[in-house]
Amino acid sequence: MTLQTREVTWNRGGRLVVDGVTLRPRQGETIGLLGPNGSGKSSLIRLLSGAVKPSAGVVTLDDRSLTAVARREAARAIATVTQHADTVVDITVRDIVALGRIPHRGVFGGDRRSDAAAVSDALARTGLADKAAELWHRLSGGERQRVHIARALAQEPRELLLDEPTNHLDIRYQLELLQLITELPVTSVVALHDLNLAGMYCDSLLVLKDGRAVAAGAPAEVLTPDLIAHVYEVDAAVAVDEGTGRPTIAFSPPGRRASAGR
Amino acid sequence: MTPSPVRDAAETDRPPPTGSRPRFPGVGLGAAALLLASIGAAITLGPADVSLVNVRDVLFNHLGGAEIPVRVSKEAIVWDDRLPRALVAAACGAGLGLCGVVLQSLLRNPLADPYVLGISSGASTGAVVVGILGVGGAALGIPGGAFIGSVLAFAVVLLIARLAGGGDDKVILAGIAVTQLFSALTSFVIFAFADSDATRGVMFWLLGSLEGMRWNDVWLCGAAVAAGTMFCLFRAPVLDAFAFGDDVASSLGVSVRRSRVMFMTVTALLTATLVSICGAIGFVGLVLPHAARFLVGPLHVRLVPVTALIGAAFMVWVDAVSRVAFSPSPLPVGVGTALVGVPMFIAIMFRRRRAA
Numbered sequence: 302m303t304l305q306t307r308e309v310t311w312n313r314g315g316r317l318v319v320d321g322v323t324l325r326p327r328q329g330e331t332i333g334l335l336g337p338n339g340s341g342k343s344s345l346i347r348l349l350s351g352a353v354k355p356s357a358g359v360v361t362l363d364d365r366s367l368t369a370v371a372r373r374e375a376a377r378a379i380a381t382v383t384q385h386a387d388t389v390v391d392i393t394v395r396d397i398v399a400l401g402r403i404p405h406r407g408v409f410g411g412d413r414r415s416d417a418a419a420v421s422d423a424l425a426r427t428g429l430a431d432k433a434a435e436l437w438h439r440l441s442g443g444e445r446q447r448v449h450i451a452r453a454l455a456q457e458p459r460e461l462l463l464d465e466p467t468n469h470l471d472i473r474y475q476l477e478l479l480q481l482i483t484e485l486p487v488t489s490v491v492a493l494h495d496l497n498l499a500g501m502y503c504d505s506l507l508v509l510k511d512g513r514a515v516a517a518g519a520p521a522e523v524l525t526p527d528l529i530a531h532v533y534e535v536d537a538a539v540a541v542d543e544g545t546g547r548p549t550i551a552f553s554p555p556g557r558r559a560s561a562g563r
Numbered sequence: 564m565t566p567s568p569v570r571d572a573a574e575t576d577r578p579p580p581t582g583s584r585p586r587f588p589g590v591g592l593g594a595a596a597l598l599l600a601s602i603g604a605a606i607t608l609g610p611a612d613v614s615l616v617n618v619r620d621v622l623f624n625h626l627g628g629a630e631i632p633v634r635v636s637k638e639a640i641v642w643d644d645r646l647p648r649a650l651v652a653a654a655c656g657a658g659l660g661l662c663g664v665v666l667q668s669l670l671r672n673p674l675a676d677p678y679v680l681g682i683s684s685g686a687s688t689g690a691v692v693v694g695i696l697g698v699g700g701a702a703l704g705i706p707g708g709a710f711i712g713s714v715l716a717f718a719v720v721l722l723i724a725r726l727a728g729g730g731d732d733k734v735i736l737a738g739i740a741v742t743q744l745f746s747a748l749t750s751f752v753i754f755a756f757a758d759s760d761a762t763r764g765v766m767f768w769l770l771g772s773l774e775g776m777r778w779n780d781v782w783l784c785g786a787a788v789a790a791g792t793m794f795c796l797f798r799a800p801v802l803d804a805f806a807f808g809d810d811v812a813s814s815l816g817v818s819v820r821r822s823r824v825m826f827m828t829v830t831a832l833l834t835a836t837l838v839s840i841c842g843a844i845g846f847v848g849l850v851l852p853h854a855a856r857f858l859v860g861p862l863h864v865r866l867v868p869v870t871a872l873i874g875a876a877f878m879v880w881v882d883a884v885s886r887v888a889f890s891p892s893p894l895p896v897g898v899g900t901a902l903v904g905v906p907m908f909i910a911i912m913f914r915r916r917r918a919a
Contacts, residue, residue, distance in 0.1 A: 352813045376816030383814075386807040389673055390861045400807075403800045404816035449807075456815075 303328070304349060304367075304379060304460045304488065309358035311344055318344040320512035321358065326490065326505075331483045333503035333520075334492040337533055341512040342492035343384065346464045349490060350381040362460075376404035380453035381462040387445075388437060394448050395433040398423050401455030423454035426481060428474075442469035450478065454485075461489040467498060496537075500524055500548040508532055524548045587865045590858050594872035601876045602653060605883040606645040610890045613637050643777070648886075649879050651776040651840065652896070654784035656847055656878025657871035658837045660855070661791055662830045663848030664870050668802040668863065669826055670731045676848035677834040680734070680827075681741035683843040685716020686835065687769050688745045690842075691752045694765045705768060709839035716745055717831040771844035771897025773882050780840050791833040792871050798822070799863035806861070844897045846904035847874055853911045877903075 304326070311319040319341045326332050334342045347353045348360055351367045360367040362378060380401065401423065402416040424430045427447045432440070440448065446469050453461060461482065467475040475495075479502040482489050493499045499506055500520040508516040508523060510532050516523045521541045529537045529550065536553040607618050621641040623629040659677055666675040677683065689712020690705045692698050699708060723737035724730070749769070753762055767774070795802065801822050804812040809819045838844075855870035878896075881903055885894040 347810070350810070350814050352810045371816075372813065372818045373816035376814060379814070381810070381814035383810050386811050388806045388808075389671060390806045391856065392806060392861045396860070396862060397806075400803060400811075400815060403804055406800060 303363050304361070304490075306345075306349065306355075306360050307358055309345075309348055309355045309360055311348055311353065312356040313344070317512050319348060319355075322507075322509070322512075322514045324349075324490070324507060324514075326488050329486060329488055330504040331479075331489045331491060331502060333499035333506045334490060334509065335496065335499055335506055335523075335532075336509035340509040340532075342509055343464050344512070345509065346381065346383070346462050346490065346492055349460075350379060350383075350462050351375050352381070373404050376456065378458055379460040379462065380456040380458035382446075382449045382453050382464060382466055384464050384468065386449060390437070392437050393433065394429055394435050394437070394440070394451075395420065395424070397437060397448050398429075398433075398451045398455050401452040401457075404456065419455045419457055423451040426454060427451040428477075443471060443474055446470055447474065447478075459487055461485065461487045463489065463491045465492050465494060467493065467495065496524060496529070496550045500550065519546075521546050521548045524550060587859050587869075590869055591865070591872070594869055594876065598653065598872050598876040598879070601879040601883075602646075602649045605649040605652070605879050606641055608883050608887050609640070609645060610887065611637075611640050613640055617641065647778050647781045648773050648776040648882065650781045651784050652773055652878045652882040653875035654781070654788045655773075655837050655841050655844060656851070656874035656876070658784070658788040658791060658833050658874075659844065659847040659878075660851035660870040660874025661788070661795060661867065662834050663850075663852040664855075664863065664866055665795060665802065665826050665830050666848075667852055668805050669823060670734060671805065671808065672731065672735060673853070674849065675735065676846075677830065678742065678843070678845060678848065679738040680831065680834075681716035681720045681738050681745060682713045682831060682834045683838055683845070684742045684745035684749065685719075686710070686713035686838040687749045687843055688712045688752070689715070690768055691749050691757075691765050694768070695752055695757045695761050705765070706839040709768075709842075710835045712745075713835035713838055714831060716741055717827075717835075721827070767895060768842040770895035771842040771900070772895050773841055773886075774893065776840075784837060784840060787833050787836040788871070791829055792867065794829050795826075795863070795867045798826075799867055802826075802863040802867075803861075842895075842897060844878075844900055846900045846908075847878060850904045850908045850911070851877060853908065857911055857914065 306322055306324045308321045308323055309319060310317060310321055322345060324332070334345060336342050348355055351360070351372070354368055362370050362375060367375060398420050399416065402419060406416070421430070424433055427450055429444070429447055429451055432444065437445070437448070446466060450463070450466060463482070466478060470478060475498060479498055482491065483502050491503070503520055505518060506516070506520050506523045507514055508528065515532060516528050524539055526537055526539055529535060535555065538551045538553070540549050540551070541547070542549065603618070607613065607615050617633055617637050618641055620631040620633045621638050624631055624633065625642055662677040663675070666677065666679070667673055686709040689708035689710070692712070693703050693708030694705045720734065720737045720741045723740065724733040727733045727737065753765065757765070801817050804815040804817045813819050851874040852866070852870050855866055855873055859865040859869050878900070881899040882896045885896050885899040888894070
């Protein structure tokens with residue numbers, strides 16, 4: 302495997318937002334990062350992307366410390382979609398997606414033909430082909446999210462990091478997006494809020510609480526009522542489909558007991 | 564996210580490759596032609612009786628090695644006075660526009676211009692310290708003092724922003740604070756120490772002036788602007804990558820901190836050089852990038868050259884008009900840029916709103 306962390310810790314202003322997390326994805330799998338707000342999902346994504354340096358431990362790309370890899374070389378391997386990436390620039394969808402080609406370009410453009418092909422491909426895969434000429438500030442929240450994902454796809458990465466990519470998306474696009482990610486021949490690390498989506502699509506899960514990893518493994522092993530109660534402080538019933546082995550979670554309103562699935 | 568009919572769906576909607584506005588070559592050539600025509604017009608215009616034929620003869624004599632007889636006084640007006648002045652104006656407009664483009668991208672703020680970093684007010688303080696207090700005296704001169712003052716002010720801005728925790732907003736806030744501080748220092752020095760002669764001398768410089776530009780000024784400004792333009796052109800994609808902030812830029816392979824320091828340094832040195840020679844000329848760095856964006860869109864591989872070209876042409880015209888229309892006591896060119904620039908800025912705001 303290529304992008305990994307070993308006992309990685311990020312001390313941000315005296316607070317351990319990520320505390321000794323080890324992540325070793327298998328090539329091509331989709332890993333779901335779960336945990337409540339403030340549990341360190343976004344911070345772990347930022348560490349993996351190389352946007353920040355760990356205070357302790359190490360993030361490695363092909364067994365080299367990510368801090369020792371040139372940013373440009375890292376950007377050819379790793380694409381990241383963060384939350385809340387906004388702009389005041391009047392820029393079209395196509396130009397934004399084309400930003401993903403920057404790490405592949407030479408000084409003055411490089412291979413324009415493969416650039417154009419990658420951009421068109423990314424637009425089509427994200428259902429944005431007919432929005433290519435649209436300006437960013439005229440897009441809906443969900444469309445903006447898809448534009449960022451298209452930009453990341455145009456980067457043609459081996460590793461894809463996504464911080465809550467399903468936010469703002471209609472349920473149809475949530476499902477299509479995760480379907481797309483799991484079908485891509487890349488290793489993906491996806492921070493998710495929705496446990497059912499995580500259970501449906503991820504190959505394995507890593508659950509964070511207060512910056513620490515509290516559970517890891519296949520969705521059906523990880524998403525137990527006990528773990529959900531411990532991490533999210535809610536009651537839930539979990540049913541595992543016998544055919545697919547995928548868990549489905551039904552939450553109980555606060556104050557009542559979960560009735561089934563234990 | 565429909566995974567199937569991939570390529571053909573997208574290829575019909577727009578011409579490849581990655582560009583959004585195919586009119587770039589036309590706009591670029593048009594702007595270059597406009598600049599040449601503007602310089603030609605600027606060296607023909609003026610109160611002295613010099614005809615277009617005289618101008619052509621002078622240019623042929625100097626550039627083409629011809630030996631057409633032209634009266635010495637006319638030759639001096641065109642070749643030693645108007646042409647260097649027009650070329651410095653062009654360099655100044657191009658350089659200030661360029662700095663505006665860079666800062667608006669790096670600071671992600673459409674209101675950023677070379678002066679938000681305190682550069683011009685620092686230059687003013689440096690100029691009055693030398694020109695009125697006499698510190699450094701003849702060795703330094705007003706340009707030397709202005710250069711030192713502007714670099715110093717920029718360093719103070721970055722230091723304050725750093726100590727306050729960093730970030731684009733902090734840079735702009737620190738810039739505003741430092742601008743105010745140095746403006747106050749400038750006024751203080753003028754009111755406390757200057758007699759009226761010294762005030763007049765310094766005041767003209769403070770408002771921006773291209774009086775008395777000579778060929779050595781042309782070479783200095785031209786070299787600084789050419790170097791700055793090449794630097795930005797070669798790194799145009801880096802400026803694009805900052806559109807969505809530092810994290811996205813970093814994920815696109817940009818070394819954020821190093822790029823930031825390099826671009827800021829180039830901008831500060833270029834602005835300091837121009838300001839030290841021409842004085843504090845406002846509004847060009849703010850307005851011209853917006854005008855260029857309106858013409859060729861936001862991608863910097865087009866925006867950088869077009870801003871430089873139209874900035875240059877703009878400045879040549881403003882200077883020519885300020886010089887001719889208010890003859891014999893010319894209007895300081897900084898006043899002219901603001902008088903023309905503000906309505907232009909507002910017009911662009913309205914046009915963009917309507918286009919949106």
